[in-house]
Amino acid sequence: MAGIVPQAALPGKAAVICGLGYWLPPNVVTNEDLHARLGTSTEWIYRRTGISSRHVVPPGMVTSDLAVEAGTRALASAGNAEVQALIVATTTPDRSCPATAPEVASRLGLTGIAAFDVSAVCTGFLYGLATASGFIAAGLAERVLLIAADTFSTLLDPEDRTTVPIFGDGAGALVLRRGTADEPGAIGKMVLGSDGELSDLIAVETAGSQKQFTTGQEGYFRMQGREVFRHAVERMSTAATVAVEAAGWRLDQIDRFVAHQANARITSFVASELGIPSDRQAQNIEHVGNTAAASVPILLAEATARGHLAPGHRVLLTAFGGGLTWGATTVVWPKLEGVVPLEGER
Template sequence: MIRAAVLAGIGAALPSRSVSNDELAETLDTNDAWIRTRTGIRTRHWTDTGTNTGDLATAAGARALKSAGVDSADLVILATSTGNQPMPGTAPEVATALGLGNVAAYDVSAACSGFLYALSAAAGAIAACVAERVLVIGADVWSTRLNPQDRSTTIIFGDGAGAAVLRAGNGDEPGALLGFDLGSDGIGHELAQVAGGGSRERGSGRPPNPEDAYMTMQGKEMFTHAVNRMAASSEQLLERIGWGAADVDWCAAHQANIRILHTVADVLGVDRSRMLVHLDKAGNTSAASIPLALTDAAKSGQIKAGDRVLMTAFGGGLSWASTAMRWPELDVMEISTDI
């Protein structure tokens, strides 16, 4: 029997600083009602000076390990687009900060799809007997990459981290990842990007443009792609594992925008009430959004052992991914908000 990756623990962390819509309205041409109507976001969390992506990832990872009742892992995979620096990766720092020793650790850069891409890589490592236990973390600090004058991005993105511990097990166990659907389309890479800081800019022969240090996003086009790609990926994954829309108890979709979540639900034929929503409390936390939503729902008792959970994400790249599981019995801690 092929070894399966089984969810054994989950945890999450948010910075202590909460930024309300009213606070943003003090410097941007917007207001609380407009932001909530357009995005569903009431507040988001941003880091203060001195806090980085690795700090949030470490806090979330520690809570996931505690949830799983373990203090070790063979491999750490960190999904992030906002690492502590361009090189080296941030995962080795996180592994050391967690006291995991000289374990393998690396970053995955797949924007908002990163956590599910990292889960897929972890599942492969377990199936190949490379690891018995893997700590997967999604963490991003987008507040450091937002142009404070750009309403289209500043109102949407928050900082945060979410983590999961996967262990080797059997495919028929609760918590086993039942399959994956992954895809990308590089033609749309400019729809959401940070243009500066890479080899394309540095090799262009042109002086750096300070504006290129910030994220830019073409919201209307991203909305359409997000709905189409997450719905199609979810449908392919459900067909592969033998589930129908009626079998889905909860859908943990990337927390980009409440209208995207509702439209994906409508296309899939899943009741909107079955879409987990955490973006109202934290905004779009990129690679952290799905584990944050799962942690919040599991801790509150919304998700219960035995529930069938579909996860799907879409992000820059363009990239998308889906997976599913029957939710296991877990000891889940509150989301940390003291980072």
């Protein structure tokens, strides 16, 4: 498998998780709501995806709104310590120009720091995590705020029964600080990969230089589900195995498996390939759906808030998205303060 497996960071320059937060928009769309609107069976949706409900943005709410809420909570969890850089992982920026991160930074009172977007679709959080870790390893920042936020509901054909049930909106955020590779919360070696020959499997065809933006069917998100399923299972399983080996662990030592919540069947297949039992799998897709780049950090925050993810747990992270892109890494989970479930999500 082609990909990047960086060497360990220099002593004293590992990126360590010290803050965590998430946010979901207030509007909840249930399978019953979709049945009334699209005529799709509630049982069929759940059987195919494992999703019962999802949060979606109301009119007027944009990606930066979600990012600011999640970022505020992550900064509070980290004791509101000063950060020197902000990275926003998103495929649904507020505007195609400029990037969303500088506005988010300004709204968080972080004007003047480095701020930019990273786009790797559903693998965006892991690509952003690698980038943030690089900032710290290179001595460019003592602390970095990483936010993954997406409003994929804005990209969907509202009449498409194959995509509307899958996606939800949300944001998750981490604060990373400079630390040592042997302490809890230190990000392990990362495995990253891509295959642009298969870029058409997950795509929005317009609004880029190849095709100018148009409305109607051509401008909506499209995905070739069967092929995506096959590649997602293969790429995440392989990347996860490499990441675990790079950490010097065995797969049977994994305490919690945190995979991108693309589809409950995909996650189940990947876990089966890795031999990870169901009681070690963190899951939240049933009530949030596929939140794209935000999926993994939202799951980390919810699992921490509920006590399913505890200090000392050996955690394996993996994700897969358009590009095609994929990634994986490991972390021994740290003790974090102030991570609580959102009101209504308890």
